[in-house]
Amino acid sequence: MKNTTSYIEKNKDRFLSELIELLKIPSISADSAYKNEVLKTAEAVKDSLEKAGCDTVEICPTAGYPIVYGEKIIDKNLPTVLVYGHYDVQPADPLELWDSAPFEPVIKTTELHPEGAIFARGACDDKGQMYMHVKALEFMTSTDQLPCNVKFMIEGEEEVGSVNLSTFVKENREKLSNDVILISDTGMIAKDTPSITTGLRGLSYVEVEVTGPNRDLHSGLYGGAVANPINVLTKMIASLHDENNHITIPGFYDKVEELSQEERAEMAKAPFSLDDYKQALDIDDVYGEAGYTTNERNSIRPTLDVNGIWGGYTGEGAKTVIASKAYAKISMRLVPGQEWEEITELFKKHFENIAPKSVKVKVKPHHGGQGYVTPTDNIGYQAAAKAYTDTFGKAPIPQRGGGSIPIVALFEKELDSKIILMGFGLDSDAIHSPNEHFGVFNYLKGIETIPLFYKYFTELSK
Amino acid sequence: MKNTTSYIEKNKDRFLSELIELLKIPSISADSAYKNEVLKTAEAVKDSLEKAGCDTVEICPTAGYPIVYGEKIIDKNLPTVLVYGHYDVQPADPLELWDSAPFEPVIKTTELHPEGAIFARGACDDKGQMYMHVKALEFMTSTDQLPCNVKFMIEGEEEVGSVNLSTFVKENREKLSNDVILISDTGMIAKDTPSITTGLRGLSYVEVEVTGPNRDLHSGLYGGAVANPINVLTKMIASLHDENNHITIPGFYDKVEELSQEERAEMAKAPFSLDDYKQALDIDDVYGEAGYTTNERNSIRPTLDVNGIWGGYTGEGAKTVIASKAYAKISMRLVPGQEWEEITELFKKHFENIAPKSVKVKVKPHHGGQGYVTPTDNIGYQAAAKAYTDTFGKAPIPQRGGGSIPIVALFEKELDSKIILMGFGLDSDAIHSPNEHFGVFNYLKGIETIPLFYKYFTELSK
Numbered sequence: 001m002k003n004t005t006s007y008i009e010k011n012k013d014r015f016l017s018e019l020i021e022l023l024k025i026p027s028i029s030a031d032s033a034y035k036n037e038v039l040k041t042a043e044a045v046k047d048s049l050e051k052a053g054c055d056t057v058e059i060c061p062t063a064g065y066p067i068v069y070g071e072k073i074i075d076k077n078l079p080t081v082l083v084y085g086h087y088d089v090q091p092a093d094p095l096e097l098w099d100s101a102p103f104e105p106v107i108k109t110t111e112l113h114p115e116g117a118i119f120a121r122g123a124c125d126d127k128g129q130m131y132m133h134v135k136a137l138e139f140m141t142s143t144d145q146l147p148c149n150v151k152f153m154i155e156g157e158e159e160v161g162s163v164n165l166s167t168f169v170k171e172n173r174e175k176l177s178n179d180v181i182l183i184s185d186t187g188m189i190a191k192d193t194p195s196i197t198t199g200l201r202g203l204s205y206v207e208v209e210v211t212g213p214n215r216d217l218h219s220g221l222y223g224g225a226v227a228n229p230i231n232v233l234t235k236m237i238a239s240l241h242d243e244n245n246h247i248t249i250p251g252f253y254d255k256v257e258e259l260s261q262e263e264r265a266e267m268a269k270a271p272f273s274l275d276d277y278k279q280a281l282d283i284d285d286v287y288g289e290a291g292y293t294t295n296e297r298n299s300i301r302p303t304l305d306v307n308g309i310w311g312g313y314t315g316e317g318a319k320t321v322i323a324s325k326a327y328a329k330i331s332m333r334l335v336p337g338q339e340w341e342e343i344t345e346l347f348k349k350h351f352e353n354i355a356p357k358s359v360k361v362k363v364k365p366h367h368g369g370q371g372y373v374t375p376t377d378n379i380g381y382q383a384a385a386k387a388y389t390d391t392f393g394k395a396p397i398p399q400r401g402g403g404s405i406p407i408v409a410l411f412e413k414e415l416d417s418k419i420i421l422m423g424f425g426l427d428s429d430a431i432h433s434p435n436e437h438f439g440v441f442n443y444l445k446g447i448e449t450i451p452l453f454y455k456y457f458t459e460l461s462k
Numbered sequence: 463m464k465n466t467t468s469y470i471e472k473n474k475d476r477f478l479s480e481l482i483e484l485l486k487i488p489s490i491s492a493d494s495a496y497k498n499e500v501l502k503t504a505e506a507v508k509d510s511l512e513k514a515g516c517d518t519v520e521i522c523p524t525a526g527y528p529i530v531y532g533e534k535i536i537d538k539n540l541p542t543v544l545v546y547g548h549y550d551v552q553p554a555d556p557l558e559l560w561d562s563a564p565f566e567p568v569i570k571t572t573e574l575h576p577e578g579a580i581f582a583r584g585a586c587d588d589k590g591q592m593y594m595h596v597k598a599l600e601f602m603t604s605t606d607q608l609p610c611n612v613k614f615m616i617e618g619e620e621e622v623g624s625v626n627l628s629t630f631v632k633e634n635r636e637k638l639s640n641d642v643i644l645i646s647d648t649g650m651i652a653k654d655t656p657s658i659t660t661g662l663r664g665l666s667y668v669e670v671e672v673t674g675p676n677r678d679l680h681s682g683l684y685g686g687a688v689a690n691p692i693n694v695l696t697k698m699i700a701s702l703h704d705e706n707n708h709i710t711i712p713g714f715y716d717k718v719e720e721l722s723q724e725e726r727a728e729m730a731k732a733p734f735s736l737d738d739y740k741q742a743l744d745i746d747d748v749y750g751e752a753g754y755t756t757n758e759r760n761s762i763r764p765t766l767d768v769n770g771i772w773g774g775y776t777g778e779g780a781k782t783v784i785a786s787k788a789y790a791k792i793s794m795r796l797v798p799g800q801e802w803e804e805i806t807e808l809f810k811k812h813f814e815n816i817a818p819k820s821v822k823v824k825v826k827p828h829h830g831g832q833g834y835v836t837p838t839d840n841i842g843y844q845a846a847a848k849a850y851t852d853t854f855g856k857a858p859i860p861q862r863g864g865g866s867i868p869i870v871a872l873f874e875k876e877l878d879s880k881i882i883l884m885g886f887g888l889d890s891d892a893i894h895s896p897n898e899h900f901g902v903f904n905y906l907k908g909i910e911t912i913p914l915f916y917k918y919f920t921e922l923s924k
Contacts, residue, residue: 031777159780160779205782213745215892215896215897217743217895218895219767219793220795221649221865223767223795224751224765224767225750225759226748228767228768230771234699237693238696238701281679284822285819288686288688298684301686302686308775309696311768312770317828318667319492319553319621319770320793329775329781333685356747356749403682432678432681
């Protein structure tokens with residue numbers, strides 16, 4: 001590739017201002033109040049793909065939010081790269097914890113990012129990382145260096161479980177046919193330590209409702225004599241982990257793939273400082289499943305976390321009430337081997353079983369997805385490794401990720417190709433949290449690295 | 463007493479419309495947003511006492527909401543009755559569960575109240591019951607039948623723990639001197655079964671905050687490796703009760719007064735149907751401390767209930783987040799013998815002790831009060847019993863109540879007189895709940911019964 005760095009240097013300000021415009025649209029797929037904004041974002045993505053050089057771009061309707069599909073086919077005999085990303089974002093709350101408005105992007109320098117970082121919801125996850133691919137395409141087309149065919153599939157429901165993507169993929173196998181799928185929706189170990197995610201966790205997300213009496217009650221007149229749904233919910237949730245923080249749902253671990261000692265030893269080589277980790281989170285100690293390290297707990301082990309809980313009086317001051325209902329949102333991260341629908345069913349049955357007779361329990365499955373592991377011996381991985389090595393001056397470390405991209409497993413099954421997870425984000429980017437940001441360095445490094453992947457992948461395909 | 467029923471019949475509509483006007487003012491003391499409304503209510507109470515025949519009425523400022531004091535002294539040699547009540551009300555939420563707006567009172571008939579019931583926040587607790595005393599005074603003064611002196615002390619902070627009342631009482635012992643204290647802020651067993659509350663539970667109300675990481679985290683990247691403050695909070699709360707639903711806080715039961723088998727047998731005589739109780743609440747089973755009946759669990763036994771809990775994402779849809787903080791409001795109902803400040807301290811120490819090193823815990827005491835038991839062998843109780851017997855045609859049943867009126871114990875200590883709890887409300891009135899109401903029958907029965915208490919108390923004092 002020629003003139004990559006000079007092209008980026010020349011267009012850097014525009015690359016940033018274009019992304020900032022995209023980040024201004026609050027495309028929160030979880031909250032129907034933002035429906036029009038999500039749809040507006042799809043239009044913006046379509047425009048950007050056309051400007052970047054796609055021959056055809058279409059907004060494909062689904063039962064939910066549309067999928068933006070674009071392509072540039074230069075030669076049927078050359079390999080085809082399918083880029084997947086998403087234009088929807090997580091809800092921004094709690095708003096009061098943001099230093100600047102989540103949808104009014106600002107570039108600020110931080111200790112880790114002296115070159116500045118873009119602060120906004122979606123800056124990294126995934127608008128920023130998705131847009132790197134759009135700008136990489138622009139560079140390759142405008143400098144006439146695109147070495148192969150490219151297809152884009154950018155969806156708007158990733159943060160709510162990609163509920164309609166699987167249907168779209170199944171119905172468009174031909175259109176989406178490719179030789180490798182490229183995704184930037186993960187992170188790397190450190191700013192100067194590139195890594196490629198070789199595994200993802202699956203997900204099962206449920207909402208539970210516990211109903212006690214048919215109305216809120218005075219805690220003096222009824223306290224102690226009637227099941228308090230909040231007390232009961234806390235007991236039920238607490239019982240989901242034993243004293244070793246193993247999950248107690250019968251059958252939960254049956255299909256978990258255990259890693260070999262060699263694999264665990266390999267993992268342990270990744271640079272990691274527990275003290276830095278604790279300091280960054282301001283915690284006195286970590287917490288998790290007995291017998292596993294921090295990096296194992298958040299990648300190769302399944303987990304169960306309450307993502308939200310509510311019930312009773314939560315306003316100012318005091319109210320002596322026994323609530324009629326209590327609720328919680330609970331998600332389980334799954335590892336390869338675990339079937340997410342099966343785990344959801346196991347959870348539902350178990351949670352209903354442990355409910356005392358004095359309450360009624362409802363379990364509502366939200367969404368889920370399979371875990372995924374990719375081998376490192378395929379040309380896709382090798383092309384990515386060479387690209388990182390060129391731009392970072394060192395080979396990337398293969399890393400199992402703790403997050404979930406529910407449809408990755410589906411892609412491999414339906415489209416029969418390998419998925420390469422080239423992430424440029426950092427753990428400190430605070431994705432899903434207040435003050436999400438994406439380093440300008442990381443953003444531009446991505447735009448610089450991605451074209452090299454195309455180059456090497458095309459060469460290795462010969 | 464002459465012409466009581468005819469006077470009530472003649473003025474019934476006005477008695478109702480006056481109360482409805484008072485109920486329209488949202489005097490929510492727990493929420494500072496209603497400050498002006500609470501103050502407005504104090505003015506309205508002052509006006510009503512003047513109209514009812516008090517010689518002097520004043521609004522006494524405190525560090526919080528003012529206390530309305532009024533008196534009518536007809537003869538220093540006659541006994542003096544001090545009436546206590548409160549003009550503040552509980553918050554009205556959850557609003558969506560009200561069939562009519564909480565501060566737009568309506569009179570509707572129900573199965574239990576064919577004569578109609580007034581639906582509004584505060585209809586029973588305590589504006590309605592307090593206003594019975596105002597109208598009873600009006601009757602006695604306007605028909606020239608007031609047999610003794612009367613003093614009114616109506617506060618505006620009962621629902622937030624009467625935080626400033628004790629100072630007021632201690633500083634005004636002379637002004638408040640009396641021979642008996644009369645309170646209608648409790649209920650009776652059934653519409654046709656009068657009862658007098660001979661005991662109240664104490665209260666300790668706290669708010670807890672559990673902090674894990676210093677920011678919300680992505681549950682995929684950190685799930686399983688970092689203490690989730692919601693999971694930890696549920697474990698901590700669950701551990702506060704053992705498998706027999708005994709409270710596990712060390713020392714919690716040390717000073718609990720156990721009732722004798724005779725006393726428990728006496729209690730068991732009160733009419734009670736467990737089936738009706740379960741049906742009314744639409745629960746398949748009751749729940750509580752092993753070894754005690756439902757009526758014992760909610761009256762003579764201390765309890766611990768979570769009144770509110772919140773943390774993480776509670777909006778629509780799903781968010782895969784590990785919250786930085788989780789909160790709960792927890793109240794303990796105490797029985798005679800337990801010191802509320804001591805229990806609050808025991809809770810605080812225990813809750814901080816059981817917190818894992820991976821989180822930080824804050825316990826913020828809200829308020830509290832002592833339990834209270836009144837003997838039945840004093841003339842105050844006897845006067846009340848005779849009054850009920852006249853108007854209901856049967857003697858009232860002495861009953862230990864589960865609720866708390868934190869300052870009752872203080873009254874006895876500071877003012878050295880007995881407290882008579884003449885309640886006219888019913889459990890089904892849904893106080894502290896949506897659709898709180900007060901039967902028109904109960905309201906008018908109270909106005910009819912109270913003057914007889916004055917009559918008999920004066921006679922028995924001779």
